[in-house]
Amino acid sequence: MEDGKCNGGATAVLPEIKFTKLFINGQFLDAASGKTFETIDPRNGEVIAKIAAGDKEDVDLAVNAARHAFDHGPWPRMTGFERARIINKYTDLIEQNIEELAALDSIDGGKLFHAGKMNDIPAAAGHFRYYAGAADKIHGETLRMTRPSMFGYTLKEPIGVVGHIIPWNFPSIMFAMKVAPALAAGCTMVVKPAEQTPLSALFYAHLSKEAGFPDGVINVVTGFGTTAGAAISSHMDIDKVSFTGSTDVGRKIMQAAAASNLKKVSLELGGKSPLLIFDDADVNKAAELALLGCFYNKGEICVASSRVFVQEGIYDKVVAKMVEKAKDWTVGDPFDSTSRQGPQVDKKQYEKILSYIEHGKNDGATLLTGGNAIGDKGYFIEPTIFADVTEDMKIYKEEIFGPVMSLMKFKTIEEGIKCANNTKYGLAAGIVSQNIDVINTVSRSIRAGVIWVNCYFAFDLDSPYGGYKMSGNCRESGMDALDSYLQVKSIAMPLHNSPWM
Template sequence: MENGKSNGAATMKLPEIKFTKLFINGQFVDATSEKTFESIDPRNGEVIAKVAAGDKEDVDLAVNAARHAFDHGPWPRMSGFMRAKIINKFADLIEQNIEELAALDAVDGGKMFHIGKLSDIPSAAGHFRYYAGAADKFHGETLKMTKPSMFGYTLKEPIGVVGHIIPWNFPSIMFAMKVAPALAAGCTMVVKPAEQTPLSALFFAHLSKEAGFPDGVINVVTGFGSTAGAAIASHMDIDKVSFTGSTDVGRKIMQAAATSNLKKISLELGGKSPFLIFDDADADKAAHLALIGCFHNKGEICVAGSRVFVQEGIYDKVVNKLVEKAKNWNVGDPFDSTCQHGPQVDKKQFEKILSYIEHGKNEGATLLTGGKAIGDKGYFIEPTIFADVTEDMKIYKEEIFGPVMCLMKFKTIEEGIKCANNTKYGLAAGIVSQNIDVINTVSRSIKAGVIWVNCYFAFDLDSPYGGYKASGNCRESGMDALDNYLQVKAIAMPLLNSPWQ
């Protein structure tokens, strides 16, 4: 270790950056303005590549391609079985390029390379396989009409052209989570990856061409949220926008949709998830789950269990174990498999997290461990734990999106539930207890879309995922996600000798 960081991956050969242009109508092209922006390696702050900076004009071109592919192309007119064959081929190609995709996310976003190989990229491929299996299995219903002289049925049809705006914290998984069900439904799309992590999305675009998707079905426009993202949100020829990111930006997308063509929107937004540990829990296991729940992916995850509430009977024991485990948490190069935690995604996020840590100190929270940047190069931050956090503190109320844990003590089940719900967010929650009555009472009382009991981050392709309150308005994953990209058409006709004839 040097300056608190592991340097065991110093000799790792970095991935070749092959694709940096926009992908529109099946071709890689320069931005209309020919402008580019720098993609930065968060390990050292150095430039990885210059990537095309798409703007409104480029979004227009991409939407035109997607519109033509939807209105006149084969994709929405194919049988679900035929769409599934191409989607499965795409999954095959992703699996064949696991190392390269994982390396791109590591060098572009500071994500752990070995976790990318074992989890993120296989999960992305799994999303495409799951929805390939669903592509020929959604259908309408035959209706029992109240008028006996009428026959009616419904169709489920693709919603049209979709704009996907994806975040930087899980670039490959989020690409798949949004694109896969939209493809299965028969939609065409324009994808805007986050400007911090554009490289894997462009590689996926390359693989989509190899897989055989018709031109215009998948388009990728790299650029900034304030330009390319805003153009997607307000575009009159986009039928649906799917967005994952902050609640503030989600509101702007809702406003843009309302003032343009009233397009449908799916929002998966921020979180400040509670993690409740009850007296009957195993302290060591509970501390491990709480640590993973807060510090996984360097805290850059919307469901992070960053508000940890521990019942008073077990509080001291859990806190001691948390501090011990946090001090042994290895922060370093994402290409080093001995590390658990890489750099924050960019300088802006790095400085934002450090400012929250200073707020915690200044507002009177007790810093138990961490609290500092590591080294003088890159964007590394120590796992940080605050105790004596109160509900009026900034670190309690606001989503930090970094490795910062807030510890609080509670007495009764009722108090724990009240504390858990004391937030504008409602994305996820964790419960650690062996008492089934406690588990049932608390899980039914917490206002959140996902509850994990005696586990955390228990994502599954078949399990719907989404939030309550300011955490969003949709469900992704599972068959529920298909509904985001389908619309229902009702058809009615008179029977023979009906008075309607």
């Protein structure tokens, strides 16, 4: 690690880039083609390092390693207790390297360094610790067969080789969220991190070697979605693909899986989450919650509360308070501890967000605050709030994945529910109210996989998380996630000297 100066004058702890190659069968390797790609620092647009560009040939090599490790290696044949010991050692190593991992995600993805140290990396470690505790608690059932002459039971077995395709907005948490339950189940895997943020995944690969995972259990192939990601999705020797990202890409992955070996596909996709603020809400707390829900992680979060509906009785007060607070929402270098928002992940995403802001202006929405790029270096955008947004506008309908909020007014509970459900997505939703009848009615009526009441981003290791509708078909976290990497085998046999037909 070395010190450097941030734009705001704070001292940044910049990590040494140690790992830039593919990690296959326990070794760091160049891509078969010899090709590399540049990973960019979004603070300034400068090149951080050149990363091996994995392709189909490299995916084949990684899958062969994972296949051999699953079919012939010790990992799926260990007891759950033995697997847990290695996963716990891995977790210890992650916790010993929190600062370096957080710094890698900051320079690679523009994520706040202090948030990485306090939240992201500890949360990643928590996932591994949680599923280490579950590894020796995987049980089938003894069946009470309908025919008294038969005895039956079930086994839960690892699904096999898994392909994990992870997004760039939470590189560490998403790595852990997918890898940890698959390891506990006894699976082997090929991980493709997003091309925008490959650095921390390669560091996690290095730590897996130190922790003592058998070769081939964890493989990391860096590269692009159209090449490495496509090869994983269509590979005949991969038994399951787990993907988090856009709905359009999720559809392509499902098509590729169907066209190959009908592998299982878990998809956690886009969102356009509503936050409903009712008349009895505390105005100050509601405004702070709305800003947090939309602008946290610079809006690059699939559950962002980008559609905020405020009941008419307190609409003007809430809007005024949000605009006031948004102007104090500090955008700056992610290594500056006073920053609440860093740069967008890359130039492409930066330009996409700015184009949505222009659509909002041109479509007739009222720009209350923000709406501009910041500075002439890096990919910084002001927190942006639009009012008078209507359901036919692009900023209402489409996932922006940036710090852009759409504000609307509603009158009745029924209207609020209708507005919340008026989207093709169904990932998350928030409710701000002190009325238990309102809370119960609305939370049961919104079609979304997660409902947060008087809070937001209340993720928990024990709480399953996933979407309805076009937000996907899986559940991450909790025992639901572990079950998704297991398959059930039924075994039946006749009792001694009993007829079975």
